[in-house]
Amino acid sequence: MDYNYVGKGIPRIDGVEKVTGEAQYVQDMFFNGMLYARIKTSPYAHALIKKIDVSKARKLPGVKAILTGEQAYQKLGIYIVDKPILAVEKVRYFGEAVAAVAAVDIDTAEKAIELIEIEYEPLKALLDVEEAVKPDAILVHKDLGNYKTIPDVFFPEAGTNISNHFKLRKGDIDKGFKESDFIIENKFHVPQILHVPMETHAVIAKWGTGDKIKIWSSAQSPYTLRNLFSIALNVPIQNVDVTVPYIGGGFGGKAGIHLEPLVALLSKAANGKPVKLVATREEEVSTLPCRQGLVAKIKTGVKKSGEIVAEEIEYLWDAGAYADYGVNITRATGYSAVGPYEIDNVKIDSKTVYTNHLFGTAYRGFGHAEIFWAIERQRELVAKKLGMDSLEFRLKNLLRPGSITITGEPIYEQSGNVIKCLQTVADRIEWGKPKSEEEKESEKKIGKYRGKGIAVLGKAPAMPSNASTSAIIQMNEDGSVRFNVSGIDMGQGAYTAMAQIIGERLRIPIEKVHTVFETNTDAAPYDWQTVASRMTILAGNAVIEACNDMEDQIFEMAGIVLRAARRDLALGDECVYIKQFPEEKIYYSQMAVGYTYPNGNAIGGPLIGRGKSIAQGLTILDKETGQGRPALDWTFGAHAMEVEVDTNTGDTKILKIVTAIDLGKIINEMIVKGQIVGGVVQGVGTAISEELKYSAEGKLLTKSFVDYKIPTMQDLPDIIEVHCIETPQLDGPYGARGCAEHPMISITSAMGNAIADATGVELFETPFTADKVYTALNK
Amino acid sequence: MMEKLHLFVNGEEIFEEVPSNSTLLWFLRDKLGLTGTKEGCGAGECGACTIILNGKAVNSCCVMALEAAEGHIQTIEGEAKNGKLSKLQREFIKHNGLQCGFCTPGMIMSAKALLIKKPHPNRDEIKEAMQGNLCRCTGYEAIIDSVEAASREGE
Numbered sequence: 001m002d003y004n005y006v007g008k009g010i011p012r013i014d015g016v017e018k019v020t021g022e023a024q025y026v027q028d029m030f031f032n033g034m035l036y037a038r039i040k041t042s043p044y045a046h047a048l049i050k051k052i053d054v055s056k057a058r059k060l061p062g063v064k065a066i067l068t069g070e071q072a073y074q075k076l077g078i079y080i081v082d083k084p085i086l087a088v089e090k091v092r093y094f095g096e097a098v099a100a101v102a103a104v105d106i107d108t109a110e111k112a113i114e115l116i117e118i119e120y121e122p123l124k125a126l127l128d129v130e131e132a133v134k135p136d137a138i139l140v141h142k143d144l145g146n147y148k149t150i151p152d153v154f155f156p157e158a159g160t161n162i163s164n165h166f167k168l169r170k171g172d173i174d175k176g177f178k179e180s181d182f183i184i185e186n187k188f189h190v191p192q193i194l195h196v197p198m199e200t201h202a203v204i205a206k207w208g209t210g211d212k213i214k215i216w217s218s219a220q221s222p223y224t225l226r227n228l229f230s231i232a233l234n235v236p237i238q239n240v241d242v243t244v245p246y247i248g249g250g251f252g253g254k255a256g257i258h259l260e261p262l263v264a265l266l267s268k269a270a271n272g273k274p275v276k277l278v279a280t281r282e283e284e285v286s287t288l289p290c291r292q293g294l295v296a297k298i299k300t301g302v303k304k305s306g307e308i309v310a311e312e313i314e315y316l317w318d319a320g321a322y323a324d325y326g327v328n329i330t331r332a333t334g335y336s337a338v339g340p341y342e343i344d345n346v347k348i349d350s351k352t353v354y355t356n357h358l359f360g361t362a363y364r365g366f367g368h369a370e371i372f373w374a375i376e377r378q379r380e381l382v383a384k385k386l387g388m389d390s391l392e393f394r395l396k397n398l399l400r401p402g403s404i405t406i407t408g409e410p411i412y413e414q415s416g417n418v419i420k421c422l423q424t425v426a427d428r429i430e431w432g433k434p435k436s437e438e439e440k441e442s443e444k445k446i447g448k449y450r451g452k453g454i455a456v457l458g459k460a461p462a463m464p465s466n467a468s469t470s471a472i473i474q475m476n477e478d479g480s481v482r483f484n485v486s487g488i489d490m491g492q493g494a495y496t497a498m499a500q501i502i503g504e505r506l507r508i509p510i511e512k513v514h515t516v517f518e519t520n521t522d523a524a525p526y527d528w529q530t531v532a533s534r535m536t537i538l539a540g541n542a543v544i545e546a547c548n549d550m551e552d553q554i555f556e557m558a559g560i561v562l563r564a565a566r567r568d569l570a571l572g573d574e575c576v577y578i579k580q581f582p583e584e585k586i587y588y589s590q591m592a593v594g595y596t597y598p599n600g601n602a603i604g605g606p607l608i609g610r611g612k613s614i615a616q617g618l619t620i621l622d623k624e625t626g627q628g629r630p631a632l633d634w635t636f637g638a639h640a641m642e643v644e645v646d647t648n649t650g651d652t653k654i655l656k657i658v659t660a661i662d663l664g665k666i667i668n669e670m671i672v673k674g675q676i677v678g679g680v681v682q683g684v685g686t687a688i689s690e691e692l693k694y695s696a697e698g699k700l701l702t703k704s705f706v707d708y709k710i711p712t713m714q715d716l717p718d719i720i721e722v723h724c725i726e727t728p729q730l731d732g733p734y735g736a737r738g739c740a741e742h743p744m745i746s747i748t749s750a751m752g753n754a755i756a757d758a759t760g761v762e763l764f765e766t767p768f769t770a771d772k773v774y775t776a777l778n779k
Numbered sequence: 780m781m782e783k784l785h786l787f788v789n790g791e792e793i794f795e796e797v798p799s800n801s802t803l804l805w806f807l808r809d810k811l812g813l814t815g816t817k818e819g820c821g822a823g824e825c826g827a828c829t830i831i832l833n834g835k836a837v838n839s840c841c842v843m844a845l846e847a848a849e850g851h852i853q854t855i856e857g858e859a860k861n862g863k864l865s866k867l868q869r870e871f872i873k874h875n876g877l878q879c880g881f882c883t884p885g886m887i888m889s890a891k892a893l894l895i896k897k898p899h900p901n902r903d904e905i906k907e908a909m910q911g912n913l914c915r916c917t918g919y920e921a922i923i924d925s926v927e928a929a930s931r932e933g934e
Binding site for chain 2: 011012015016019021022028196198246249251278280281492679682711716
């Protein structure tokens with residue numbers, strides 16, 4: 001099928017605003033009489049708050065409002081409501097917000113923060129998930145049993161640190177291990193890491209008379225933010241108006257709800273003056289949430305033939321101090337716990353565990369980058385035990401049409417093709433090509449060894465089974481259109497993809513398709529959240545439905561004017577015409593706000609198309625067995641990597657990464673490839689350097705870009721090669737499925753496998769810093 | 780304490796009074812309203828606030844406003860002329876050298892300063908010169924493509 005716009009590498013529609021600096025972010029917004037807020041954070045990982053004295057701060061001229069947990073005690077949380085706006089009675093992590101000030105300028109707010117005196121009684125901090133699940137562990141939350149959550153979906157264990165226990169049982173695990181020729185057990189670690197959007201969290205709020213509240217936020221999800229805000233602060237939802245302008249990256253960290261209620265309460269305390277809070281980079285790192293840590297224990301039973309017959313997995317998620325969003329990561333990684341493999345006998349226990357670390361939240365990949373470190377390293381180690389090539393071993397066990405997933409879901413041709421992805425990357429990295437004698441000699445001489453690694457990946461959106469979205473398209477007087485969706489384009493290019501779909505479907509030049517980058521809940525149609533790689537598939541379908549709706553209206557009006565039956569009409573370029581007599585036509589511009597006859601009579605009215613979509617056919621999973629249908633669409637992929645390890649220093653260098661992702665159908669080749677490269681490099685960061693580090697008392701040590709290094713231009717692999725595999729998703733727009741998160745999944749495992757191939761050293765923990773590799777080499 | 784400040788921003792002569800402890804970034808954004816320059820870290824570690832001061836790229840969060848006295852500053856707002864994008868800006872769009880756009884003004888200013896000094900840098904020289912500008916979205920490849928393309932002759 002030949003398309004005008006779909007599949008083409010059209011430049012993004014927000015390019016001009018962004019290269020000129022005209023795109024406005026919350027940071028760039030100023031209002032008359034606006035106050036500036038700062039927060040006072042906890043210097044302890046775990047402590048009782050004995051006394052807070054704000055009297056000196058209150059006396060400082062220019063201070064307009066001060067809040068502590070006494071006023072801002074309400075709890076927040078998207079899936080489990082466990083996090084007070086400001087700490088109440090005790091602090092549970094280093095960096096937790098304890099008090100906040102709004103003042104006439106930043107300097108005054110900062111001075112006031114320093115004048116607030118807080119007396120703490122330090123408690124022993126719980127800093128290890130394996131300790132935290134022991135029966136006699138310190139309890140981070142004594143009231144876990146009373147916290148509000150979603151029943152039948154999340155399962156907190158009262159009186160423990162486990163805020164969710166997801167269970168999956170398939171087949172007969174004991175029988176499976178009995179039938180195995182080999183049983184291989186390993187334990188893997190992934191530390192907490194940071195999102196690092198270049199724009200830190202920023203909020204402006206104004207609490208008006210009659211509890212009319214306006215919020216401007218760097219949020220990924222204006223509607224969910226509005227809903228959670230309304231519930232937490234007990235104000236009617238229609239009183240809350242959330243605006244999201246351009247946002248400077250999210251990566252999951254700006255989903256759900258964060259600083260908005262605090263800033264709104266400060267505004268309320270300051271008699272309704274607008275209050276602005278832009279998180280400092282240090283607050284972004286130590287007060288706002290991170291990606292959860294993981295300890296993964298995997299036990300795999302295989303036959304000599306290479307068939308995996310049993311797998312038992314325990315995932316212990318280090319949620320840190322609050323599980324707000326984290327409980328769903330536990331669930332999502334529970335139902336895809338073994339990766340895209342078919343295994344008949346499976347036992348999975350995935351647990352969200354409280355500790356006194358920084359709390360975790362959604363992060364690109366939603367737990368899958370972490371579990372695939374374990375899964376795809378384990379596959380490599382099992383293949384080694386079998387003496388089998390690891391590509392062959394994977395191909396034997398990967399999902400294919402006719403397979404059944406561990407939740408009992410059948411896999412079809414249209415589910416995507418992980419085997420094709422893996423074979424593509426293996427071919428491109430020249431998998432299995434032996435090193436020449438000269439190469440081996442030279443490696444030995446200089447101490448730099450090369451190796452190759454492969455790894456597959458897979459993920460489905462993790463969201464409530466009824467997550468929905470909508471779109472509105474309105475035609476302008478000149479036949480151009482404006483569309484509104486409330487999923488946020490935070491740089492991923494979703495709005496450009498939507499514009500292409502509209503241009504394609506309604507035969508309008510893309511230059512005439514306009515959208516609104518400042519999304520507002522009082523004006524734009526509903527969307528659940530911009531997360532889970534769900535925008536192209538769900539909003540894309542909503543946009544197509546809105547185009548269909550507009551087409552119906554066009555045909556109805558044109559049928560009257562042209563005196564033709566609907567079946568005789570077709571859409572042409574910016575017009576509708578009679579198929580048999582193409583010169584008999586009306587341009588959209590003649591119909592956009594109603595058609596007017598020469599005598600002045602008019603029919604129709606403004607053309608406004610409405611579309612919606614909702615996840616189809618998803619079910620709640622069985623509490624004991626995890627069986628059901630959790631996945632809107634599976635997106636599969638694979639990476640192959642070649643690395644060079646300097647055995648003299650432990651330094652590693654990535655020579656080449658080949659990535660293949662089955663995204664169903666490319667909507668915009670340039671944008672999707674850019675997104676894939678971006679995800680791969682974000683994955684490289686987690687492989688080579690990124691890690692949150694704490695002192696023995698639980699104080700965060702990595703608080704700046706000097707201590708916490710993300711990739712720079714100098715850290716790029718020599719070659720990144722991207723292949724888009726297109727196995728159409730039958731219910732996706734033009735066959736497309738989501739692929740925003742996927743590129744960063746399994747980068748660590750491909751690299752770990754390549755290091756093992758190069759040196760024989762098996763790593764069980766990320767990242768592969770030079771000291772870690774050097775130590776392992778010299779063990 | 781307020782001090783007098785005289786300088787040129789995007790070719791415009793400016794006379795202002797600023798607190799002596801204010802940064803150039805604050806002066807540009809809060810005083811002059813030039814919010815195209817972004818604050819990413821406030822510590823000179825991310826490059827989002829890069830501007831050109833007397834021909835050189837600097838992190839404006841680490842320069843005091845008064846240090847720029849009598850200087851010539853270019854910010855992203857001065858890059859497009861008469862409503863027409865510069866070649867550098869056009870290449871960023873054409874090669875998709877941006878996603879969320881937050882690092883983009885700083886990236887373009889860094890690239891411009893590099894091209895002033897070295898009109899035809901190779902990829903390694905671009906990486907070397909622009910390593911202080913962090914981007915979390917693009918994985919940098921498309922940014923390097925954009926700068927490389929901008930350094931080529933012709934439109």
